[in-house]
Amino acid sequence: MRSDIVKLAFVGTGNIAEQHMKYLKEFTDVKIVGLYDINEETLLKGKRQFGGDAYKSIDQMLDNSCPDAVYICLPPFAHGKAEFACIERGIHFLVEKPLSNDLNLAEKIANEVSASEIITCSAYMNRYRRGVNEAKKLLAKYPISLVYGGWLFDTPNNHPWITQKKLSGGQLLEQTTHLFDLVRYLCGEVLSVHCYGSKLIVPQTNRYDVEDATVVSMQLQSGAVANIQSSWSVGFDKYIYLNLFGPDIQVEFRNWEFDTRIKSRGTTVPFEIPGEKDIFAIESRAFLDAVKQNDPTKILCDYVNGVRSLKVSFAANKSLKTGNSIQLDSLDTTEYTRR
Ligand SMILES: NC(=O)c1ccc[n+]([C@@H]2O[C@H](COP(=O)([O-])OP(=O)(O)OC[C@H]3O[C@@H](n4cnc5c(N)ncnc54)[C@H](O)[C@@H]3O)[C@@H](O)[C@H]2O)c1
Known part of the structure; x- marks a missing residue:
């Protein structure tokens, strides 16, 4: 420059x-x-x-x-x-x-x-949040075996393209990608995913062909397991959460700001870090x-790292379609060429 x-x-x-x-x-x-x-x-x-x-x-x-x-x-x-x-x-x-x-x-x-x-x-x-990075430091020391989280909202109504799977990839690409990325950032790579979805609530049309809700189970390379829930059909108490559990550490992130609460071995009071509004x-x-x-x-x-997070959403969408667990390494990317 x-x-x-x-x-x-x-x-x-x-x-x-x-x-x-x-x-x-x-x-x-x-x-x-x-x-x-x-x-x-x-x-x-x-x-x-x-x-x-x-x-x-x-x-x-x-x-x-x-x-x-x-x-x-x-x-x-x-x-x-x-x-x-x-x-x-x-x-x-x-x-x-x-x-x-x-x-x-x-x-x-x-x-x-x-x-x-x-x-x-x-x-x-969210990778730039202080709470996330304090947790990451402690997680390098204290292993976890379970992660669960969710992105529970009603359907966004400000973007006509967002509820069309062909255009947006659905909630798993559009929003839950943030949680998939944080699972990778905090806990390491994802090996495989299995996803179930519901299309029970909102009538399917050519302008709404996405799931109302999904659950994605993941096997991580570390040996830990994770489950991430998503919904676009929540009428009350919309919220975002991510929790990590191990014998020596428990981490809770809450809300869009990722307000953080960490309990870890050897400390008597939880470490609380409010999330940043100006992230x-x-x-x-x-x-x-x-x-x-x-x-x-x-x-x-x-960009290269971001593609690895993107792949988790694609694997989850493939699992929805096929009913099978999908190994991330086996994804044939040419299957996902836009036409
Ligand atoms: N990081 C976050 O938390 C966050 C928050 C909101 C949105 N996003 C992401 O940002 C992206 C855009 O979302 P948005 O809310 O700004 O949508 P938007 O529809 O408000 O804005 C997108 C803009 O792109 C323009 N556009 C479309 N096709 C174009 C093209 N070929 N060339 C030039 N312009 C084109 C549209 O006219 C529109 O003005 C989405 O993928 C969304 O997920 C991220």
Whole structure:
């Protein structure tokens, strides 16, 4: 980087882009230089609120605004062009989860990223939470044998694409991916999954063909087991939780903020760490510092690592379809090419 100011461009200026930009606007070492979205209204709204030039194509934006890094904030079905355009030009990028609804494409991007010197960030923001990292330190010392967690909500009604499996991958890709990623981050790799699903509550139509609820059982490489529940048909007390149990440690994460409570051998009072409300700012700070200092070690989940978390959701969806347990290593990624 030639200047101390990081020039940023955005591909996709919808909901999550707006949340990122609200925080980025407060950073004194950031300038938003370019915006691109296929929806002109959303694009111009972004320009009015956060500045930067609005462009009609990704290539034009990258070539004219010359960003140091790009935020790719697209729905799962729209990835590919933006990532390859950045790789071609050697531009660093942060990409929102889930990385894609096409696993074959995500693997191709991962291969190209690995062969480049680009800094990438898969936006699994919970990895940057203090509570999560305090737990990770203790879990390195104290083994656990059981994990259970859940993402229980009602159906999101602000995105028409989200309830169409072909476009979003369903809740397992769209939301529960956060918990699959944390299981990997805290407890190590997932070997196999078995998933059951329910389509009992919401009538199935061509605009709603996802499960109302799923349970995913996982065998971890460490020998531990995990069970993650998801629902889009919860009327009361919507919440997120993740619990880990071993003989010398018990960890509880609660709510979107991941409020943390840890009991461990040798301590008399639980260690309580409130979750951060501004986690997107914390994640962005790590990414911006990595870019400024050319130091990828500041990134806790790069693109390649993010693909491994994505694979857990694909394996769970395959298990739903086939009724079988799925070994992650046996997934044929070409089966998941978008058509
Ligand atoms: N990290 C988190 O906790 C978090 C929170 C919310 C959303 N997300 C993720 O971010 C992604 C986007 O979600 P969102 O809520 O911003 O959705 P959104 O629909 O509000 O915004 C997506 C934007 O992308 C634009 N778009 C679609 N196809 C495009 C294309 N080919 N080229 C350019 N622009 C295109 C749309 O016009 C829209 O403005 C989703 O995958 C979602 O899971 C992550």
